[in-house]
Amino acid sequence: MKDDIVLQDMKDIYGRNIEWDQFRDKTVLVTGxxxxLASYVMYLLIFLNEEKHFNIHVIAMARSAERFVARFGECGNARYITLVTDPIHGPIHIDGEVDYIIHAASLASPQYYDVCPVDVLSPNVIGTYYLLRLAAKKKAKGFLMFSTGDVYGALRGVEYVTEKDMGIVDPLDIHSCYSESKRMAETMCRSFMHQFGVPVRMLRIWHTYAPTMDIDKDPRVFASFMKNIVNGQDIEIKSDGTGKRTFCYAADAIAGLFTVLTKGKDGEAYNVCNTDQFVSVRQLAEMLAALxxxxxxxxxxxQRPADEHYTENTAIGAIAPSNEKLKGLGWEPKYSILEGFRRVLEYQMQR
Structure with a gap:
């Protein structure tokens, strides 16, 4: 791993108040x-092995070996990494022990919801089921599922979205293929804990961003804005710009992930977000343009083209999520929008 923004982030994450020794000499399986975000999980595990000599066996379950090699380069060929390209929508066979499973495989971008909704829901429902069966068989020490703030649906009458709140999701709306399948995945996690004792924990991830995001293919507003900035183009807003979001930098999000994995309570879900960084789309555009x-x-x-795939989540757009539950485990976000996106810009300009 080169001494760049990513390596600096890994050092920052490692310096947080997290019980890292739990992973020494263990096997960690990562999907997607x-x-x-999952690539940052991989970079962190690589860092623990290369820089801190943790002797972690990493099993990476990826659909594309080519993309894996392109993403991680020589690091992906390390002796302690086993690349598995078998699909997760059927029984999963892994030789040896599996101590921790981090299930991040998902088509999270709204561009897929109208186009291939079955492909969106499959890893969330079918994949989660077979991974939970694997966790039960291997008697895993921890199972962490990437969920989403979309599970809250449409909420009214709350000041902040806490893990105890739950709104309405229309199961017949094709855009619900993502949110409803994540709801089902959380229910399966809790059920496997109840029936088989699988130590599950869930991350309800809100808007996050990272230096390594694909600004050329990711249609979400922050990625599109960053593409404009990198190319020296004016930023185009295809809405009235009043919708608000929280924005959490990847280093903070991954620190939250490992905080939940090491200190969280089994069967519980945790919002992963930076509540203090809650701004409108227009404010975000103006802040990023100034970089x-x-x-x-x-x-x-x-004007947004009529055929452009887009979905608006009312909970995310109108109400800030609370991160108090995650803070209760000792986690604190460090990066403001300006600081985080400045790091993204520096990384992207060096490509």
């Missing part, structure tokens, strides 16, 4: 390792 000092970037409005 090519994804934005480039060498070119003038303006914020403009443009």
């Amino acid at each position: 390792p090519n994804g934005m 480039r000092q060498d070119v003038e970037i303006k914020v403009a409005w443009k």
